[in-house]
Amino acid sequence: MKKASSFEIVAARCWNLLNEGKPFTPIFVVGVFLLYHIAQWSDPGFWSACGVGFFVTLPLFVLYYCFDFPLFLRNYLWLPLIAALLIWESSEFLLYLLAIGLFLFFTIYFWGTFYYRLRIGTTWWNFTRFWKLVLKNSDSTSGNAQEQMPKFLLLLFVWNHYYRQFENGASADVGTGLLFAGGLLVYSFILHRYLFDWKPVEIPTYTRDSSKVQAGGEALNKKVIVIVVDGMRKERFEEADAPFMKKLRSEGTEYAQMETVYPARTVVCFSSMFTGTYPREHGIRSNMVWRLGIRVESIFDSLRKVGKKGRLLGIAHLIDSMGDDVESVTAVMHNDVADRNIIERAKKIMAEQNPDLLVAQLIGVDQTGHSRGVLYDDYTQKIAEADKLIEEFVGWLEERGMMENTTLILCADHGQADGIGGHGHLDEGERYVPFFLHGPAIKQGHRIDEKHSLVSMAPTLAYLLGAPFPSHSRGPILTEAINQHD
Structure with a gap:
């Protein structure tokens, strides 16, 4: 299986500019505005009026970049648009129709059909389903129609208003625009301060200070294998035909309320799992990584301190946070063979490198959720396929004696919501993920119902493998699952 090429890595970063909601909004608004006024490009006066109008509107761009308006808060985005329509005269409806048309074309056809066809082999008719997914989507991407539409319509309306005023040489009511921006700031702050209250509570202390046991001593395991079924929604896993994973769960220890982090984006979740801390510390806040590399130690750094090796097998965008610890795989392949190829690559890594820790990211379930929906x-068929591949991989490891003193951890990095398999804002189906451990050091037939967090992954791996805790790890060791802690 091919590694992700340098071109694919750069292309993935460019795509995130359009995929992630925050950068998409200003890029889309500027593009639509310039396209609508393309006939004026040869007029120097256009660029002057356009630039000054943009400068007056810039505070609104900044506010809509800073504030997400997640989940039900997006319903409140229509009120500033209505207020703007009442304050300023409405005109040029063709501009707004163009914006809506281009947005639907981009999300439903270019992204939902053309892009997925070229990248993972989705049917050319995918738009017949994808339009419903876009309208219901609640995540933090550009495909969140109920968040993006009122944002870009307001920005285009105000910018075009001031452009016309400056173009005509009229006395522009800049003061009104600044007052409107100030009102929007207060409005946004109040909504997010008093209604945005569903983020997971962070653990205030570091693992090294709060744990009764310490890592860095004698290892309990020779190896640990972590298989992350990206985007596997918990209740849909229960409904899927996945006998092998469910057998491992029943024979091991299950954490029934394992909570992901916020925002529940893949690169963020992996960064938190394998550093043991939160985005504000490790620095990865979305799939769009502006500053490459985590800012704290990872479990891979901890293993190196004791002469051990860990490898993370995943697609290109994990390189942005974990760098050289990632064994990259290309994400440009038919979704029906993606996980098969990843498992074959995992076998090769184990055979040739024999790492003490292997983390493998299976991507088929997540990509099916995004392209075809989770409901x-x-x-569920893709979950069933992943189950068979995991069974094959574990059997392959057993045949080579690699499971004799090994803990196997199976989990998801996040769930997926309705719509385009959305995840980010912790909508229904995103927050809690399947998580269970299996192996000779793990209690059998055990279930933990208390709430835990995925930030416990890194310190637990460190403890099992006899490595020190990563420097900023905050999660507690999952001692309830370990045999010697009766």
């Missing part, structure tokens, strides 16, 4: 049979 359809396509999604």
